[in-house]
Amino acid sequence: MFVLLASSSMLHAQHWISTGLRGGAGINLVKGNSLKSQLEPSGMLDVDYTYYWRLRHLELGIQTGVLVGYTSGGYLSSINESYSNTDYLGNQMDYTITASRVFEQTHSVAIEVPVMFALRWQGLVFNAGVKVQVPVWYSNKQQISDDLSIAATYPAYGVTLVNQPITGCLNAADLMTSGRQDVADVSLLLSTEIGYEWTLTPADRVGLVAYFDGAPYCHMKSSNAATNIIQVAPISDATNPVPTVAVNTLVGTRVQKMNYLAFGVKVYYRFDVQRHMK
Amino acid sequence: MKRYIIYIILSTLSLGAAAQAASPRAGYKTDTLECGSLFTIKATPIEGYRFVSWDDGSTDSVRVMDAHENAVYIAFFASNCAEWANWPVIVLYDWLLMLDVKTINNTGYFFDEKDVTWYRVVGEQDSVAAEIKDDAVVGTGYYLTLEQSFKNTGDYYAEVDLSTSGVAYVCNDVMRSVLVHYAGTEPEHIVQLWPNMAMQGGTMKLVGLDPDEETQISVYSTEGHLMESFTVTGETTWLLRAGAVGGCYHVHVSSPSVETVLKYVVYAK
Numbered sequence: 001m002f003v004l005l006a007s008s009s010m011l012h013a014q015h016w017i018s019t020g021l022r023g024g025a026g027i028n029l030v031k032g033n034s035l036k037s038q039l040e041p042s043g044m045l046d047v048d049y050t051y052y053w054r055l056r057h058l059e060l061g062i063q064t065g066v067l068v069g070y071t072s073g074g075y076l077s078s079i080n081e082s083y084s085n086t087d088y089l090g091n092q093m094d095y096t097i098t099a100s101r102v103f104e105q106t107h108s109v110a111i112e113v114p115v116m117f118a119l120r121w122q123g124l125v126f127n128a129g130v131k132v133q134v135p136v137w138y139s140n141k142q143q144i145s146d147d148l149s150i151a152a153t154y155p156a157y158g159v160t161l162v163n164q165p166i167t168g169c170l171n172a173a174d175l176m177t178s179g180r181q182d183v184a185d186v187s188l189l190l191s192t193e194i195g196y197e198w199t200l201t202p203a204d205r206v207g208l209v210a211y212f213d214g215a216p217y218c219h220m221k222s223s224n225a226a227t228n229i230i231q232v233a234p235i236s237d238a239t240n241p242v243p244t245v246a247v248n249t250l251v252g253t254r255v256q257k258m259n260y261l262a263f264g265v266k267v268y269y270r271f272d273v274q275r276h277m278k
Numbered sequence: 279m280k281r282y283i284i285y286i287i288l289s290t291l292s293l294g295a296a297a298q299a300a301s302p303r304a305g306y307k308t309d310t311l312e313c314g315s316l317f318t319i320k321a322t323p324i325e326g327y328r329f330v331s332w333d334d335g336s337t338d339s340v341r342v343m344d345a346h347e348n349a350v351y352i353a354f355f356a357s358n359c360a361e362w363a364n365w366p367v368i369v370l371y372d373w374l375l376m377l378d379v380k381t382i383n384n385t386g387y388f389f390d391e392k393d394v395t396w397y398r399v400v401g402e403q404d405s406v407a408a409e410i411k412d413d414a415v416v417g418t419g420y421y422l423t424l425e426q427s428f429k430n431t432g433d434y435y436a437e438v439d440l441s442t443s444g445v446a447y448v449c450n451d452v453m454r455s456v457l458v459h460y461a462g463t464e465p466e467h468i469v470q471l472w473p474n475m476a477m478q479g480g481t482m483k484l485v486g487l488d489p490d491e492e493t494q495i496s497v498y499s500t501e502g503h504l505m506e507s508f509t510v511t512g513e514t515t516w517l518l519r520a521g522a523v524g525g526c527y528h529v530h531v532s533s534p535s536v537e538t539v540l541k542y543v544v545y546a547k
Contacts, residue, residue: 091370157368158380159420166373166423241371 014052014059015273022046022211024264028073031257035077035250040105042262044069050118050270059120063127067112071262075104075250079144081228085152085243087235093167094153097230101145104250109137114191125209127193133215133260134186142249144175150230150245168232168245177247187219187260195266203275206268213262220258229253311345318342321353329353363454364474364540366485367436372428375458376421377436385473387453389438396422399433403457428460469531474542476520482542484516484529493533500525520544 026042048065079099086092116129152167153160163169195209231246251258311317321329321339329339333352343349366378377394397404397413404411416422422434435458441451456470469486476482487493487510495508495516505527510516521527521544529540 087370089370154368154376156380157376157378158383159368159376161374161421161423164423165425166371235371238371241373 012054014054014061016050016052016061016270017273018046018048018050018065018207018268018270020046020048020207020266020268022067022069022264022266024211024262026071026073026260026262028075029259029261030075030251030255032254033077033256034080035075035254038074038076040072040074042069042071042264044112046266046268048114048268052118052120057122059118061118061120063114063116063118063129065114067114067131069110069112071108071110071260073106073251075106075255077102077250077254079148079229081230083228085232085234087241088238092155093235094155095168095232096151096153097149097228097232098151099145099148099230102142102229102250104140104142106138106140106251108135108139110135112189116191116193120197123196123198125193125195125197125207127191127209129191131189131191131213132186133189133219139178139180140249140251141176141178142247144170144229144247146172146175148175148230150232152232165242166235168243170230170245170247174245174247177249179249185219187215188217189213189215189260193266197270203272205270207266207270209266209268211262211264211266213260215260218257218259220255227253313345315345316342317345319351319353363435363456364470364472365436365438365453365455366470366472367455367458367468369428369458369468372460373426374421374423375428375434375436377438377455379420381472387438387440389440391419393439393442394419394436395439396434396436398431399435399457399461403433403435428458431460433461434458469536469538469540471518471529471540471542474540476542476544478520478522478524478544480520480544482518482520484518484531484540485514487514487516487531488533488535489514491533491535493531493536496530496532497521498528498530499523500527502528518542 021043023041023043025039027039028037030037044067046065046067046069048063050061050063052059052061079097079102081097082095084092084094110133112131112133114129114131116127116131119126148170149162150168150170151160151162152164161167191211191213193209193211195207197205197207199205229248229250231248233244233246235241235243309317319341321332323329329337331337331353332341339353343351366381368374368376368378370376375396395415396417396419398416400412400414404413416424416434422436424431428434436455438453438455439451440453456468458468469484472483472485474482484495489512491511493510493516495510495518497505497507497518499505499521500523505521508516518529520542524544527542527544529542531538531540
């Protein structure tokens with residue numbers, strides 16, 4: 001279609017560059033065991049280039065650019081894990097670990113490169129296409145509720161120890177963890193924008209559009225091998241029989257599938273390159 | 279007139295004072311009575327023991343009976359708690375003491391965590407009957423941990439209050455574990471006989487032997503006769519068969535690190 005439009009003598013080509021800010025909310029729709037995701041804020045700096053062909057009042061074009069911005073995610077669940085360890089003496093220890101709430105919040109900086117069909121008619125703007133999203137920085141914070149219980153039962157003796165150093169426990173500071181474990185991979189987003197542009201001068205415009213981005217494919221890395229959020233190591237040291245307790249992330253242990261969605265509004269300023277250079 | 283022979287047997291859990299005074303053989307009293315005559319039987323425990331019941335279920339320690347047939351009366355006595363300070367304790371990593379609840383439950387005793395109190399010995403270990411007790415309470419529940427090694431911190435034991443269990447137990451409803459020695463830097467081997475109360479021919483386990491040492495095990499009868507002797511190496515547990523005659527037996531355990539005498543009782547029923 002663009003070839004046909006370009007070949008038409010009635011078309012007038014234009015080069016537009018826009019800079020803008022977008023803000024809204026994003027959510028990673030997840031599939032996992034007893035896991036909910038929450039809406040979290042997102043925002044991006046948007047620099048686009050659009051090549052338009054003008055046909056009377058209708059402008060058709062193709063838009064690309066670079067977006068750099070912040071996205072975040074929130075994940076909520078509880079802990080109810082059971083597994084067994086064997087200490088260095090051969091004693092079986094059956095662990096039951098519970099907590100009413102565990103919340104993980106992720107923060108990331110990502111670069112997005114869009115390739116979109118662009119349409120503009122009497123101030124109305126509609127863009128649709130795809131974006132490639134590349135995460136470049138990632139961090140997470142996780143908070144476990146202070147009702148965490150680590151219970152270890154010696155079935156041979158019928159005795160259960162709860163929150164004892166010798167069978168594993170966490171203090172208050174250990175319940176809050178943070179790290180930089182990147183769980184998201186490069187993803188492809190379907191994107192659409194719809195809004196209105198106001199003409200300031202023939203070469204300058206401002207616009208306001210609503211946007212919606214969605215990832216049709218799972219963009220989660222599959223490198224997380226941990227199976228439990230709270231993993232107590234077997235007692236192995238006769239001189240210091242206090243097991244280490246690893247706190248793994250909710251996302252790293254529970255999420256089986258992840259699809260990103262984001263929506264919000266974008267405000268921008270756009271100028272005609274050719275007219276400004278004259 | 280026809281005469282009946284009346285045997286009064288005092289279970290060899292203890293020797294009742296009444297029997298001691300009248301019997302040519304400890305634990306037995308035999309009498310021949312005229313038919314229809316009334317006689318009194320009385321079960322009186324010696325110090326450290328208590329009367330539990332007669333073999334027909336009566337818990338009256340003094341009974342007036344009618345001689346109308348040959349009869350045998352057996353009185354059961356039970357030891358006080360000091361004698362039963364034998365409930366097993368599991369020691370792990372030198373950091374953790376646990377009552378072996380599963381084993382104790384299997385012998386018919388049931389209790390809650392709140393019924394268990396742990397003590398550290400102050401001076402000499404308090405006897406159950408002591409009016410003034412100074413052993414220090416260090417915890418409650420099925421287990422005790424100090425969040426550090428027990429080495430060089432003292433000697434420990436647990437007492438279990440069975441009074442709320444609703445079941446009649448011996449020892450004033452208080453049972454006690456073995457004493458765990460941590461007064462030195464290294465724990466002593468805890469040699470236990472479990473259970474220490476058995477039917478004739480029953481099996482008991484002598485646990486806590488040091489497999490690296492040669493241990494001499496000698497079993498003595500009520501009268502002090504050597505019944506059997508074993509030399510054991512490379513074993514942590516040794517099975518003993520309870521004597522065929524009711525009574526209180528002694529087990530002498532001797533090794534380079536252990537020198538102790540344990541008791542067990544055989545029901546004569």
